[in-house]
Amino acid sequence: MKKFFAVFLALTLLFSLTACGGMQESSLTEIVLCLDWTPNTNHTGFYVADSLGYYEQEGLKIKIVQPPEDGAEIMTASGQAHFGISFQDTLAAAFALDEPMEITAVAAILQHNTSGIISRRGEGADTPAGLENKKYSTWNSPIELKMVEHLMKKSGADYGKLQLVPSVTNEAEALRNGDADAVWIYYGWAGIACEVAELDFDYFAMTDIEERFDYYTPVIIGNNSFLEESPEVAKAFLRATEKGYRYATEHPEAAASILIKGDSTGSLLGSEELVTESQKWMASQYIADSESWGYMDAERWNSFYGWLYEEGLVDRDITGKGFSNNYLG
Numbered sequence: 001m002k003k004f005f006a007v008f009l010a011l012t013l014l015f016s017l018t019a020c021g022g023m024q025e026s027s028l029t030e031i032v033l034c035l036d037w038t039p040n041t042n043h044t045g046f047y048v049a050d051s052l053g054y055y056e057q058e059g060l061k062i063k064i065v066q067p068p069e070d071g072a073e074i075m076t077a078s079g080q081a082h083f084g085i086s087f088q089d090t091l092a093a094a095f096a097l098d099e100p101m102e103i104t105a106v107a108a109i110l111q112h113n114t115s116g117i118i119s120r121r122g123e124g125a126d127t128p129a130g131l132e133n134k135k136y137s138t139w140n141s142p143i144e145l146k147m148v149e150h151l152m153k154k155s156g157a158d159y160g161k162l163q164l165v166p167s168v169t170n171e172a173e174a175l176r177n178g179d180a181d182a183v184w185i186y187y188g189w190a191g192i193a194c195e196v197a198e199l200d201f202d203y204f205a206m207t208d209i210e211e212r213f214d215y216y217t218p219v220i221i222g223n224n225s226f227l228e229e230s231p232e233v234a235k236a237f238l239r240a241t242e243k244g245y246r247y248a249t250e251h252p253e254a255a256a257s258i259l260i261k262g263d264s265t266g267s268l269l270g271s272e273e274l275v276t277e278s279q280k281w282m283a284s285q286y287i288a289d290s291e292s293w294g295y296m297d298a299e300r301w302n303s304f305y306g307w308l309y310e311e312g313l314v315d316r317d318i319t320g321k322g323f324s325n326n327y328l329g
Helices: 002-026 041-051 072-077 088-095 142-154 171-177 187-196 224-229 231-250 252-262 272-282 298-310
Strands: 029-034 060-065 083-086 103-108 115-120 135-138 163-166 182-186 201-205 219-223
Touching: 029 072, 029 231, 041 060, 041 187, 041 231, 041 252, 041 272, 060 231, 072 083, 072 088, 072 103, 072 219, 083 088, 083 103, 088 103, 088 142, 088 219, 088 298, 103 224, 103 231, 115 171, 115 187, 135 142, 171 182, 171 187, 182 187, 187 201, 187 272, 219 224, 219 231, 224 231, 231 252, 252 272
Parallel strands: 029 060, 029 083, 135 163, 135 182
Antiparallel strands: 083 219, 103 219, 115 182, 115 201
């Protein structure tokens, strides 16, 4: 009889614990985040915050999804995702519509534009002036090409002498093979990849030539209806996310391991050295010279959008639109 009651008590306790665990799980609010690409070190803070329980501490659970063909902006604006990853330059078209897309940038993942032009070392393309008669790999984005034209003209070069070739996916290989002479890259990933590949290269940063090009890239965008209806949930999500990025800043190697393990796409397997070296480099970029993670300076935001309007890249003035720091802190 005593044995029977012992077994009964154990089963009852097990059931109770399972039920409590289920209740705890169901009480968490699910947040859907749509990435802009396959997981990389831009996204590390999300994976860290999930792995270390920061979201759960805020009463949340995160579901990270890959973007559809039409991008994270559409998915976020439609409400299929609460948050997404985008870029200030990409968002300009969304905010310049007669009916702007229902999204708002709520946090900067990096504090500065870390992009620039990479080329083979010693061939003269270490400045915009040296791009004359070079094969430049382009995405054929009007903003991209106008920025390159602006940099070349500012340096006294003839943009008409730039040879445009299709975009490449492996910058080091394309430069080595001569498929391109110059490529626009984001240094924290592609630049580090070229270092790991031991490519001998030259590089100049966009912001070293034109201060107005120090726009925010990438940024976290939120669905407007969600932000208006659930501001406290949005703030909780960003609080937990900030903890993830602060951890990645302080523990880059551990954060790199968390990212690789958390990547359900498997795209990072075999790239452990790249991920780790990228994470070390990115650690100084998430907060950089800002007093806090995620903050977007209105003057810098508006300076770039003002330039787009001056150049006719948007048909209306969108300065002051599309971003908010109200969900941070």
